[in-house]
Amino acid sequence: xxxxxxxxxxxxxxxxxxxxxxxxxxxxxxxxxxxxxxxxxxxxxxxxxxxxxxxxxxxxxxxxxxxxxxxxxxxxxxxxxxxxxxxxxxxxxxxxxxxxxxxxxxxxxxxxxxxxxxxxxxxxxxxxxxxxxxxxxxxxxxxxxxxxxxxxxxxxxxxxxxxxxxxxxxxxxxxxxxxxxxxxxxxxxxxxxxxxxxxxxxxxxxxxxxxxxxxxxxxxxxxxxxxxxxxxxxxxxxxxxxxxxxxxxx
Amino acid sequence: xxxxxxxxxxxxxxxxxxxxxxxxxxxxxxxxxxxxxxxxxxxxxxxxxxxxxxxxxxxxxxxxxxxxxxxxxxxxxxxxxxxxxxxxxxxxxxxxxxxxxxxxxxxxxxxxxxxxxxxxxxxxxxxxxxxxxxxxxxxxxxxxxxxxxxxxxxxxxxxxxxxxxxxxxxxxxxxxxxxxxxxxxxxxxxxxxxxxxxxxxxxxxxxxxxxxxxxxxxxxxxxxxxxxxxxxxxxxxxxxxxxxxxxxxxxxxxxxxxxxxxxxxxxxxxxxx
Numbered sequence: 001x002x003x004x005x006x007x008x009x010x011x012x013x014x015x016x017x018x019x020x021x022x023x024x025x026x027x028x029x030x031x032x033x034x035x036x037x038x039x040x041x042x043x044x045x046x047x048x049x050x051x052x053x054x055x056x057x058x059x060x061x062x063x064x065x066x067x068x069x070x071x072x073x074x075x076x077x078x079x080x081x082x083x084x085x086x087x088x089x090x091x092x093x094x095x096x097x098x099x100x101x102x103x104x105x106x107x108x109x110x111x112x113x114x115x116x117x118x119x120x121x122x123x124x125x126x127x128x129x130x131x132x133x134x135x136x137x138x139x140x141x142x143x144x145x146x147x148x149x150x151x152x153x154x155x156x157x158x159x160x161x162x163x164x165x166x167x168x169x170x171x172x173x174x175x176x177x178x179x180x181x182x183x184x185x186x187x188x189x190x191x192x193x194x195x196x197x198x199x200x201x202x203x204x205x206x207x208x209x210x211x212x213x214x215x216x217x218x219x220x221x222x223x224x225x226x227x228x229x230x231x232x233x234x235x236x237x238x239x240x241x242x243x244x245x246x247x248x249x250x
Numbered sequence: 251x252x253x254x255x256x257x258x259x260x261x262x263x264x265x266x267x268x269x270x271x272x273x274x275x276x277x278x279x280x281x282x283x284x285x286x287x288x289x290x291x292x293x294x295x296x297x298x299x300x301x302x303x304x305x306x307x308x309x310x311x312x313x314x315x316x317x318x319x320x321x322x323x324x325x326x327x328x329x330x331x332x333x334x335x336x337x338x339x340x341x342x343x344x345x346x347x348x349x350x351x352x353x354x355x356x357x358x359x360x361x362x363x364x365x366x367x368x369x370x371x372x373x374x375x376x377x378x379x380x381x382x383x384x385x386x387x388x389x390x391x392x393x394x395x396x397x398x399x400x401x402x403x404x405x406x407x408x409x410x411x412x413x414x415x416x417x418x419x420x421x422x423x424x425x426x427x428x429x430x431x432x433x434x435x436x437x438x439x440x441x442x443x444x445x446x447x448x449x450x451x452x453x454x455x456x457x458x459x460x461x462x463x464x465x466x467x468x469x470x471x472x473x474x475x476x477x478x479x480x481x482x483x484x485x486x487x488x489x490x491x492x493x494x495x496x497x498x499x500x501x502x503x504x505x506x507x508x509x510x511x512x513x514x515x516x517x518x519x520x521x522x523x
Contacts (some may be wrong), residue, residue: 053419055418055419074420074421075420075421079416079419081415081416084413085413085414085415085416086412086413086416087287088413090287090411090424091463091466091467091468091469091471091472092408092412092467092468092469093467093468094470096408097412100409100412100416100417101418101420102415102422103405103406103409103417103419103422104421104422106405108403108405108406109402109403110401110405110406111404111405112405136468152416156420159300170435222355241452
């Protein structure tokens with residue numbers, strides 16, 4: 001562990017009472033890294049994220065987030081879930097949704113204050129949805145809603161952002177926009193993003209954390225079809241594909 | 251209609267009824283909006299109906315039924331809240347069992363009290379025309395308590411009803427606030443029982459908020475409009491029932507139900523057009 005470590009996990013095991021979901025996990029994530037996390041469904045990705053955010057406690061091993069136990073650092077993590085876990089017809093504006101990200105950082109009684117509103121405004125500005133602030137969330141497109149969720153994660157002014165498949169429900173044009181945005185944010189924030197589309201995001205990320213009960217980390221440059229195949233097992237088919245605008249081929 | 255206005259200006263019971271309706275509308279507008287957006291109408295119905303157990307016991311012991319209602323509402327709010335948090339699988343069955351069990355206890359106790367038949371109907375269907383000045387003080391006090399708690403924990407309640415999972419990740423003690431919220435539902439139920447009786451409570455708790463939800467873009471506005479609609483329904487129901495001498499409780503509910511259906515049809519048509 002160096003001074004620049006933001007997340008350090010050593011020899012971590014986890015189970016929900018039955019077989020081990022995660023075993024012998026070791027990782028050291030540095031400040032301003034951009035980590036892609038991949039693995040088949042049920043491989044323990046979301047479980048590991050929940051441990052990092054202090055929602056679950058490991059059976060064995062140590063987890064330090066910003067040098068502290070996860071439950072003490074969760075306020076410094078901005079989280080964007082895979083699916084919006086709210087109802088789209090809830091009567092709430094974009095601005096009020098983004099303000100939800102201030103929970104845990106703001107005072108525990110009363111209404112949101114001026115500092116909260118400034119933070120929300122800045123977050124909306126960062127993801128370019130300031131003009132939508134008064135819109136009700138039910139009227140947004142899929143891509144706009146993803147941006148709202150990113151803004152909500154950003155508005156706690158996090159040092160770390162964790163995004164669980166941020167582009168699972170949007171088309172490729174929006175996917176690229178969102179990753180361009182994350183790349184900008186990465187200049188000041190450490191980012192962990194769960195994804196299935198490792199081919200596409202390899203131009204953005206520094207390292208890939210491959211999870212399937214155990215964790216193996218690869219620098220992006222080492223990523224080959226074979227490593228992905230090992231991780232997903234023999235049923236994986238690699239689809240080789242290229243994007244016109246790709247800046248760097250792995 | 252003129253005779254209704256005459257009655258308001260001359261009869262104390264009519265003034266109490268109008269004021270009672272207005273005070274109750276505050277609680278049902280605020281708490282009802284949460285119930286509607288959080289979609290826990292069935293749970294609220296369980297609290298409302300099982301309260302009869304407490305009212306029956308209080309009646310048997312010669313205490314004011316509202317005291318029994320208050321204790322039972324708070325008790326069942328915590329029990330039902332615990333059930334819905336811990337027993338997702340059988341939540342609806344357990345709520346149904348407590349719902350009916352609470353009512354059965356109440357009816358048994360009332361049946362063992364001499365002269366019960368007179369009061370059973372007013373427990374079940376309420377009587378807004380019988381509201382006393384003491385009742386109004388009770389209702390006003392509960393209103394103040396509900397508003398105070400909602401103002402203090404506005405953010406947590408909003409987060410809880412909007413996105414429980416995210417609220418938990420932000421370190422909000424979700425379970426604790428859920429139970430606190432259900433106690434607000436319980437207090438509101440006790441207020442509304444005075445107006446329309448416990449059978450009809452759930453309609454007055456949800457219909458103003460549901461109509462309001464057709465038109466507003468924020469939870470705050472939803473609460474304000476639901477309160478205004480609550481005043482309109484209670485006062486309008488009273489007015490409609492006065493001349494033909496109908497029971498006001500059911501008239502209030504039918505008015506609210508009719509407006510809700512109308513509003514549903516209009517907004518559906520609107521969206522399609």
